[in-house]
Amino acid sequence: MHSDSRLxxxxxxxxxxxxxILYKSNASHLGSSxxxxxxxxxxxxxxxxxxxxxxxxDRDRIIVSKGHxxxxxxxxxxxxxxxxxxxxxxxxxxxxxxxxxxxHFVNYVEHSTGALGHGVSVAVGHxxxxxxxxxxSRVLVLCGDGEVQEGSVWEALMLAVxxxxxxxxxxxxxxKISSIGNTEEVINTGSLGDRFIGFGxxxxxxxGHSISEIEDWIKNSGSLAQPTVLxxxxxxxxxxxxxxxxxxxxxKSINSDLFxxxxxxxx
Amino acid sequence: MRNLFLDLLYSQMKQDxxxxxxxxxxxxxxxxxxxxxxxxxxxxxGIAEQNLIGVAAxxxxxxxxxxxxxxxxxxxxRCFEQIRNDVVLHNLPITMVGTSTGFDxxxxxxxxxMLDDWGSIASLPKIRIGCPFDSDSxxxxxxxxxxxxxxxxxxxxxxxGYVLEQNILGEKKKDEAIVSYGSAIPYALEYSKSxxxxxxxxxxxxxxxxxxxxxxxxxxxxxxxxxxxxxxNTGMYSYVCQWKNVTNSxxxxxxxxxxxxxxxxxxxxxxxxxxxx
Numbered sequence: 001m002h003s004d005s006r007l008x009x010x011x012x013x014x015x016x017x018x019x020x021i022l023y024k025s026n027a028s029h030l031g032s033s034x035x036x037x038x039x040x041x042x043x044x045x046x047x048x049x050x051x052x053x054x055x056x057x058d059r060d061r062i063i064v065s066k067g068h069x070x071x072x073x074x075x076x077x078x079x080x081x082x083x084x085x086x087x088x089x090x091x092x093x094x095x096x097x098x099x100x101x102x103x104h105f106v107n108y109v110e111h112s113t114g115a116l117g118h119g120v121s122v123a124v125g126h127x128x129x130x131x132x133x134x135x136x137s138r139v140l141v142l143c144g145d146g147e148v149q150e151g152s153v154w155e156a157l158m159l160a161v162x163x164x165x166x167x168x169x170x171x172x173x174x175x176k177i178s179s180i181g182n183t184e185e186v187i188n189t190g191s192l193g194d195r196f197i198g199f200g201x202x203x204x205x206x207x208g209h210s211i212s213e214i215e216d217w218i219k220n221s222g223s224l225a226q227p228t229v230l231x232x233x234x235x236x237x238x239x240x241x242x243x244x245x246x247x248x249x250x251x252k253s254i255n256s257d258l259f260x261x262x263x264x265x266x267x
Numbered sequence: 268m269r270n271l272f273l274d275l276l277y278s279q280m281k282q283d284x285x286x287x288x289x290x291x292x293x294x295x296x297x298x299x300x301x302x303x304x305x306x307x308x309x310x311x312x313g314i315a316e317q318n319l320i321g322v323a324a325x326x327x328x329x330x331x332x333x334x335x336x337x338x339x340x341x342x343x344x345r346c347f348e349q350i351r352n353d354v355v356l357h358n359l360p361i362t363m364v365g366t367s368t369g370f371d372x373x374x375x376x377x378x379x380x381m382l383d384d385w386g387s388i389a390s391l392p393k394i395r396i397g398c399p400f401d402s403d404s405x406x407x408x409x410x411x412x413x414x415x416x417x418x419x420x421x422x423x424x425x426x427x428g429y430v431l432e433q434n435i436l437g438e439k440k441k442d443e444a445i446v447s448y449g450s451a452i453p454y455a456l457e458y459s460k461s462x463x464x465x466x467x468x469x470x471x472x473x474x475x476x477x478x479x480x481x482x483x484x485x486x487x488x489x490x491x492x493x494x495x496x497x498x499x500n501t502g503m504y505s506y507v508c509q510w511k512n513v514t515n516s517x518x519x520x521x522x523x524x525x526x527x528x529x530x531x532x533x534x535x536x537x538x539x540x541x542x543x544x
Contacts, residue, residue, distance in 0.1 A: 057330060104357060110328065112356055115348055121318045122353060125325015132307055152349075155318035 025092030031249035033072035042214035058135035065119020067101035117150025146178025161200035175236035208232030320349035327359035339365030360416030369450035369496025377528035386501025389473035401428030455494035
């Protein structure tokens with residue numbers, strides 16, 4: 001157990017918020033939202049939030065390439081004071097800016113995503129800019145392990161390695177389930193870390209539900225000469241027993257019985 | 268026209284340190300001077316058009332004004348979703364500079380025929396599409412993309428452009444006229460000369476075609492012949508049809524345009540015209 005209570009209480013609060021907004025709006029993507037909670041938390045906790053709020057040109061950038069983790073992204077942003085509680089509660093409802101995929105129309109969101117395989121290229125553009133202005137800030141990208149089936153991810157990585165973008169950190173949500181099945185059966189991405197190593201990145205496999213472990217390896221990136229890829233081993237649906245490791249919770253929405261069961265299960 | 272556009276861009280980059288030049292490994296003997304003079308604002312992303320546009324989007328979100336450069340069809344089609352989501356949705360000041368149009372590269376085969384490039388791009392909202400026809404036209408388009416940065420696609424036909432004879436332009440009292448653009452222009456000029464018909468050239472395509480049609484007083488004509496280097500169903504012909512519908516005009520519209528990729532060397536717009544003649 002971590003002595004730092006934020007590492008225990010914050011994920012619980014975020015998961016509770018996710019369940020609430022998904023239930024109220026009858027929305028989907030429970031599985032990915034739950035698997036990415038700690039990753040997203042670590043991305044924001046290692047970033048300079050004041051610079052993000054001030055929209056400073058040398059701010060850290062957070063790009064959620066797997067845009068369907070929107071409920072988690074917005075819930076984590078609330079935790080860091082970037083979205084209000086009342087705004088979060090409008091998630092996925094008519095008239096809300098908080099749609100089912102991450103949107104740049106929401107303040108402090110860098111880039112709209114939803115079609116997979118876009119975020120790393122955009123992140124590379126930001127990372128090149130930060131190098132150009134000699135900033136020490138980082139660009140953090142959240143990608144799915146299914147998403148890396150998109151070839152554009154590897155186009156971007158090859159350039160990032162060539163340009164020695166050590167300010168780029170790609171976090172892979174390695175929950176081993178893509179859209180409708182296990183990645184092992186769809187496109188076998190076994191030895192995922194070796195593949196990234198083969199492309200020239202610095203790769204570290206971490207517990208994707210350990211905020212402190214992810215934070216440590218994000219902070220380590222500055223000492224390297226190449227981009228970092230963190231293979232974050234996660235459980236799709238983490239924290240919601242009936243949803244864990246079941247692909248159907250990419251799509252399914254929760255009814256009142258399951259909502260109560262899930263909320264009670266978090267305690 | 269391509270070289271002129273790049274020369275203008277090179278000069279502008281000396282004055283504006285926000286301009287960033289990206290190529291997808293194209294432009295030998297053209298782009299080297301950009302790299303030499305502006306090493307921090309030049310990037311060859313390799314043969315990776317999706318990444319070309321995505322990286323440009325990231326740079327633009329950081330306040331830069333990227334120009335992306337490669338062959339027109341690679342620039343617009345491999346990376347269509349990146350253009351849609353990363354550029355147009357975010358309304359970023361990125362200018363995509365595409366070389367060649369129509370059958371400019373015909374002998375290279377159907378993968379290099381650019382008959383469906385700007386029609387694809389024009390299906391997206393709020394993106395400006397330029398297609399110059401002479402050096403002044405290149406300068407006007409360049410000035411526009413510099414002065415008002417927004418998503419833009421400039422398709423540049425091969426060659427130095429075309430000189431219009433004033434007597435052709437002057438014969439506006441006829442009931443019939445020709446409109447054309449891009450690499451169809453030499454055929455349109457020939458058609459115009461043989462029939463002594465006035466000809467008008469467009470330099471902005473997509474939704475700006477309506478402004479062009481109004482500027483030439485299309486309502487004063489009974490018949491218009493659209494000669495273009497692009498499929499008619501998504502090309503200028505379709506815009507003229509829309510114009511006719513909106514204005515309740517009785518205009519007769521004739522289309523001369525490619526209707527397929529060529530299956531052997533030597534077929535070009537001129538061949539389509541011959542059939543119709």
